Amino acid sequence: MRFLVDESAGPALAQWLRDTGHEVVSVYEELRGAKDQAIMDKAAEEAWILVTSDKDFGEKVYRERRPHKGVVLLRLQDQRSDSLIKAMHGLLEAHAARLPDRFVVVTEQRVRFARP
DSSP, X not given: OEEEEOGGXXXXXXXXXXXXXXXXXXXXXXXXXXXXXXXXXXXXHTTOEEEESOTXXXXXXXXXXXXXXXXXXXXXXXXXXXXXXHHXXXXXXXXXXXXXXXXXXXXXXXEEEOOO
């Protein structure tokens, strides 16, 4: 799969995704300091699934109606890299085929596919 990993999700998650065979653009490594709108535009235009811990992207999708090719919002209490990786690993194992073009919220307790 193709993921654009926001700075809020961190470079460790981006590297883990690469190591597991995914194509990845890391905002931290390649677009540091980019505005949310530029990140959202790049993800949509180039067909990347955006992975973030920043709930502002939910605003962009639902209030501003910005187009996207999929958004994974990691809303974890523990934002350390190992927790983000564990959550993403579980998400991919259980729901990988459902991620494109969907807005997904991941917490420690559940995975929620928001209304399109």
